[in-house]
Amino acid sequence: MDTTRLAEALLDRTAAFATTVTGADPATRVPTCPDWPLRVLVGHIGQAHRWSAGIVRSGPSPVPDPHDADAPENWADWLRQGAEDLAKTVLDAGETPVWTFFGEQHARFWLRRMLNDTTVHHADAALATGTAFEVVPDLAEDVITEWLEMLANPITAGLKPDFAQLHGTGQTLRLTDGDRTWRITREPDGITWTRDGADADVTLAGPVRDLLLVLTRRRPLDDVTLTGDRALAEHWLAHTAA
Structure with a gap:
């Protein structure tokens, strides 16, 4: 997938994740992420998107621990803002190489990494809340x-x-x-x-x-x-x- 498709897919997948968690009990245990309640899973996604955007803008920083996401009524907006910031930051970076775990690569690396991480954690959220999980075949x-x-x-x-x-x-x-x-x-x-x-x-x-x-x-x-x-x-x- 090219960078534009990755950006669109990240926004779509984050929106789907947000829909899955909206209205759910923040203390719901996530069976596929041992020791994580739903609020920590939400915090992980929003924090990871922002962390990745920061790497693209200014270089590596310590990997943050998952943290609780406050104000469940604001989860959807908070998640959307993080995904939009990451997508815009990567698109603005163009061909600029950035730091990754595997050496310098195109900024697209972080868009793809976060899209795929969000996809798997959407499955976690769906399992925790008893809702359906669907994903298009190419993703x-x-x-x-x-x-x-x-x-x-x-x-x-x-x-x-x-x-x-x-x-x-x-x-x-x-x-x-x-x-x-x-x-x-x-x-x-x-x-x-x-x-x-x-x-x-x-x-x-x-x-x-x-x-x-x-x-x-x-x-x-x-x-x-x-x-x-x-x-x-x-x-x-x-x-x-x-």
Whole structure:
């Protein structure tokens, strides 16, 4: 997705997140984010958008801890303002390279990162409030792709040592919805992945939305069709907590 599409999608997804949490009890527990009530999830989203915009404008700063979002009646406006600020800041930055966890990149990095983070946390909010979660296929596809890009980057294991447990000796995992396919290989030095449809030791198949939710540990493994080595899939999920 180009920068304009990412910006539009961030605004749309943030609005959907806001609709999901509006009117809900701020103390509602979020089952997929242990120890977080809904107000902390809302605070995380609004704070992360503002933090990312600040990086694009002036460089890195410490990653903030999630904090409570006050005044639930103002959540929708507060969330919208943070998303609009990030989108505008990135669009204004043009081709200027900015700091990221993985070295300098186009400011678009932060728009994509926050869009995908917001998408996954929208699923968290939907699960917490018992509401529906839908996502357009191209966005669900990009969430999966970005997640694999990050896991394949050698820097990531330094950020979260448990990811080093994904190293292997050539074991393969395949994700497919029939139209989109990712094939992951666990190598001794880390993971690699391609978009080819070759067979694998274990295949997870289902709608791309369901693949996204299972891969990010928001839904159980049995929500998709598994063929092959179940233990390999379980090991992968056990060591990829975001």
